[in-house]
Amino acid sequence: MSKYILPLSAFGTAVGFAVLLKDYVTRGPCPSKATIPGKTVVITGANTGIGKATAQELAKRGGRIILGCRDLVKCEAAAREIRGKTLNPHVYARELDLASVRSIRRFAQAINQEERRVDILINNAGVMRCPAGKTEDGFDMQFGVNHLGHFLLTHLLLEKLQDCAPSRVINVSSLAHVVGQMDFEDLNWDRKKFDTKRAYCQSKLANVLFTRELAARLRGTGVTVNCVHPGVASTELGRHTGLHQSPFSTTVLSPFFSLLVKGPALGAQPSVYLSVAPELEAVTGRYYDVLTETEPAPQALDPDAARRLWDASSSLLGLEAGPPGQTAPGPAPGPTETGGAGVVVD
Helix, strand or coil: CCCHHHHHHHHHHHHHHHHHHHHHHHHHCCCCCCCCCEEEEEEECCCCHHHHHHHHHHHHHHCEEEEEEEEEHHHHHHHHHHHHHHHCCCCCEECCCCCCCHHHHHHHHHHHHHCCCEEEEEEECCCCCCCEEEECCCCEHHHHHHHHHHHHHHHHHHHHHCCCCCEEEEEEEEEEHHHHCCCCCCCCCCCCCCHHHHHHHHHHHHHHHHHHHHHHCCCCCCCEEEEEEEEEEEEEEHHHCCHHHCHHHHHHHHHHHHHCCEEEHHHHHHHHHHHHHHHHHCCCCEEEEEEEEECCHHHHHCCHHHHHHHHHHHHHHCCCCCCCCCCCCCCCCCCCCCCCCCCCCC
């Protein structure tokens, strides 16, 4: 019997470590029980994964939910499913391809014309570690979808968000931003050799820089802007990663990996928290690691880089440098500074 003690002990230790690690990366459900009746939520990439789970949770809390997805058939199926599970009839599907400026403008125009209000915008959609490719407008796919698409969408919905203040913008970023670097000389990988990992990390760093710059520009308008790393979740986002590239990783590593990470429902909790928690109504310009506010990487705190990214993004998209109603940006908020989210602009 003694010969089994060491193997069993090692196995027990491994299982215990896995449980502790999973508890750490999941962090549990949203601590706020707040509901959002009468509020309209626009969420991108919501036909699957974390986006769909976020939409379902916010529908359960009484919101009017608009799903923006590239595949309208899948989007409508998701909307039907959410309506059935939550008994909330106000869940709607709209076509939105973040790799197309034309599609983004068409989507935003419909929202601005047909919706009375937009209270919460969740920029959730994204692509990860995909092969080299360009969007319809010639942008690097990851930079174009993960950053530029949401930059444009937010710009186009900003007046509606200001009219409904206090309102919120939530940008879904990633811990990957900590190794990201902005190459302002070649943001779209036109001249250097493409590296899918570096391209992804750059796009996630852009999410954090965009959050801080937009929060600074909107100080005093009643619109708050925060970003979040939702944690490691098992979703379709990782389909281009090495975990799914070989029979060994698919059959052996992937199941083990799935035991350690959260599912979409838990992955949605940070976005839900930033959307509904009353105590966050005046909090802006912050970065959250799952449910905990923390300081992002040093390069994400560079105000010059944030302003330079804003100007470069505006130029690429043919926009004016400032958002509606404000042209001169203030300094980026510090890690413990709150914005004036209680002030409504007429």
